[in-house]
Amino acid sequence: MRLFIPGPVSVSKEINDAMQKEMIGHRGKEFAEVFGECSNGLKEVFQTKNRVLISTSSGTGLMEAAIRNCVSENVLMVECGAFGKKWVDIAKACGKNVDVLHVEAGKAVNHEELQAKLSTKKYEAVCVTHNETSTGVANDLKSIAPIIKDNGALFCVDTVSSMGGANIPVDEIGLDVCLTSSQKCFSLPPGLSFASISEKALEKSRNVKGKGYYFDFVELAKEYDTNQTPYTPAVGLIFGLRAQLKGMLDEGLSNVWARHIAFANETQKWALSKGLGLFAQEGNRSVTVTCVENTKKINLEEVKKKVKAKGYVMDAGYRKLNDELLASGRNETLRIPHMGNLTLQELKAYLDTLSIEMGL
Ligand code: PLP
Numbered sequence: 068m069r070l071f072i073p074g075p076v077s078v079s080k081e082i083n084d085a086m087q088k089e090m091i092g093h094r095g096k097e098f099a100e101v102f103g104e105c106s107n108g109l110k111e112v113f114q115t116k117n118r119v120l121i122s123t124s125s126g127t128g129l130m131e132a133a134i135r136n137c138v139s140e141n142v143l144m145v146e147c148g149a150f151g152k153k154w155v156d157i158a159k160a161c162g163k164n165v166d167v168l169h170v171e172a173g174k175a176v177n178h179e180e181l182q183a184k185l186s187t188k189k190y191e192a193v194c195v196t197h198n199e200t201s202t203g204v205a206n207d208l209k210s211i212a213p214i215i216k217d218n219g220a221l222f223c224v225d226t227v228s229s230m231g232g233a234n235i236p237v238d239e240i241g242l243d244v245c246l247t248s249s250q251k252c253f254s255l256p257p258g259l260s261f262a263s264i265s266e267k268a269l270e271k272s273r274n275v276k277g278k279g280y281y282f283d284f285v286e287l288a289k290e291y292d293t294n295q296t297p298y299t300p301a302v303g304l305i306f307g308l309r310a311q312l313k314g315m316l317d318e319g320l321s322n323v324w325a326r327h328i329a330f331a332n333e334t335q336k337w338a339l340s341k342g343l344g345l346f347a348q349e350g351n352r353s354v355t356v357t358c359v360e361n362t363k364k365i366n367l368e369e370v371k372k373k374v375k376a377k378g379y380v381m382d383a384g385y386r387k388l389n390d391e392l393l394a395s396g397r398n399e400t401l402r403i404p405h406m407g408n409l410t411l412q413e414l415k416a417y418l419d420t421l422s423i424e425m426g427l
Contacts, residue, residue, distance in 0.1 A: 068375075071417055072382045073200050073228060073356045073404040075250035075257050078307075082255060082408075085310035085372075086303045093302055099294035101309055106291065108312030109261055112320065113230065113245060115237040119263045120287050121308070123301045126248035126260045127153070132282030133194065133223040133244045133262070134158045136272035142167060143190040143220070143297030146178050149201035149385055150225060154194050166190070172388060173358075174339075175206045175351035178214060185218040191271070192221040192243075198229035201385035203347040203358030203402065205229065212240045223270055227251060231315065232355040232406045234324040243268040249304065252355060253311055254407035259304045264288065290325040314408070327354040330414055334359075335417045338403075341427040345389050355406040358384075360398050365425050367401055373424040379417060 068427060070077045091097050102121070109119035122129055132155055134142065142163050144155045147170040158165045168184050170176050176195065185193070193215045198205050202366040215222045223244040226235055230245070231252030237245045244264065247258035264284055272284040281298070290297045315323055334357040335345055344360030346350065361367060367383035382402040383389075389399040403421075405414050421427075 068380055069378055069413075069417070070380045071404060072380055073251070073402055073406070076249070076254055076404065076407045078254060078256055079408055081261075081314070082307045082310050086256075086307040088303075088306050089301060090259045093296065093300055098302065099211075101305060102294040102296075105305060105308050105312060106294070108309070108316060111316060112312070112385050113237045113263045114239065115245075115263045117237070117263045117265050118288055118291050119261050120284070120291055121296065121300065121305065122259065122260045122262065122282070122287075123296070123298070123304075124247055124260055125250075125257055126225070127157070128282065129246040129260045129262045130154055130225060131157050131161065132284065133192070133246060134161045135191040135278040135282055136161060136284040137221045137223060137268055138163050139191060139275050140164050141166070141189050141191055142355065143184055143193045145181065145193065145195045145206070146170060147174070147202065147204055147206065148172055148199040149387060150199055150227070151196045154196070154225065158194070158336060172202050173204060173346050174348050176211060180210065181211060182214050185214060185220065188218055190218070190220045192223050195225070197224050197226045197235065197353055198353050198355060200228040200356055200402075201358075201388050202400075203345075203353045204351050205233070205347075205353040206339050207351065208235065208240050208242070212242075216241055221265075221271060223268075227260075228381060228406065229353070229355050232323070232327040233353075234320075237263050241265075242366050248310065249320065252406045253308070255304060255307050255311055258301050259308060321350070324354075326411070327405065329411055330354070330409065331357060333411065333414060334403050334405055334418065337349070337422075341422065341425075343427075344398070356402055356404045358400050360400055362398055363425075363427075364398065367399070370424050371419070374420060377420050377424070379420060381421075
């Protein structure tokens with residue numbers, strides 16, 4: 068069964084085989100070598116000289132870590148959809164004072180509104196979802212970075228569904244925390260997440276109280292510098308990560324990014340040629356997931372069943388968003404993910420299947 072849901076994505080036989088290697092202890096030389104290779108590879112993908120921590124948790128764990136380590140009291144959340152909302156909920160659950168800049172679903176953050184919110188200069192950090200998986204919107208990190216930096220806040224970004232597919236130069240943009248998960252553009256099983264941490268973020272963490280134990284950046288960084296983790300890591304998944312990073316670097320990162328742009332172009336072209344709509348605003352459309360407006364009011368649950376019989380698991384849109392859209396008299400959406408170890412032929416074959424089963 069081929070997964071065409073926005074994570075987890077299908078894992079190749081090569082990566083599955085790499086993860087079947089005989090188990091080793093995580094305090095030995097062999098593990099340190101594997102870990103070292105992974106941290107170097109991740110630095111290349113993230114385009115950073117900072118540490119890129121490897122966490123045995125899904126991305127949500129590192130979203131919580133960003134809050135716990137970078138915020139004593141006040142944080143601003145840019146909420147463009149379900150995953151922005153998730154960060155709001157996490158920060159509230161961590162007892163922080165949370166202000167929210169709501170952005171209409173399908174739209175990217177507006178610079179003037181962000182500037183207005185930040186002019187109080189009270190926020191220690193601003194959290195942004197780069198690629199809002201629920202709506203297919205990609206915020207332009209480069210253009211919003213100066214607004215955040217000039218106001219003295221740390222810039223924390225969720226790239227769970229974009230890092231490894233989109234070109235995100237962490238150091239050039241100046242991201243303080245940039246986190247992602249293994250099960251999307253890295254085409255690995257769920258269970259690992261990665262976060263680059265700037266020196267500024269680390270400095271902040273040294274001075275924040277009550278940041279908990281498991282996700283303490285200072286402790287994680289200390290062990291990281293000796294190619295270790297403070298606690299038992301998911302060794303098998305890290306074998307898979309080494310193989311996946313090798314594959315990405317062998318392909319060439321610029322080719323990986325170009326492939327994802329080609330996927331997005333192909334999918335957008337397909338949707339428009341079939342008379343469907345694109346939910347995300349022009350200029351801010353994701354290269355890893357396309358959110359399609361079901362302008363023809365096709366029964367997506369029926370399509371999902373038919374597509375399954377052809378060997379695909381289809382996404383029929385983010386349920387909560389669709390419920391809200393339908394309640395306000397608008398069309399629901401479906402999402403077409405195009406991330407990770409996918410070829411253009413495989414994507415085209417999937418789009419052809421959708422065309423048939425949607426009767427387009
Ligand atoms: N942020 C975004 C943009 C996501 O798409 C997801 C998961 O789909 C998450 C955060 C949560 O990540 P995880 O499921 O790895 O905890």
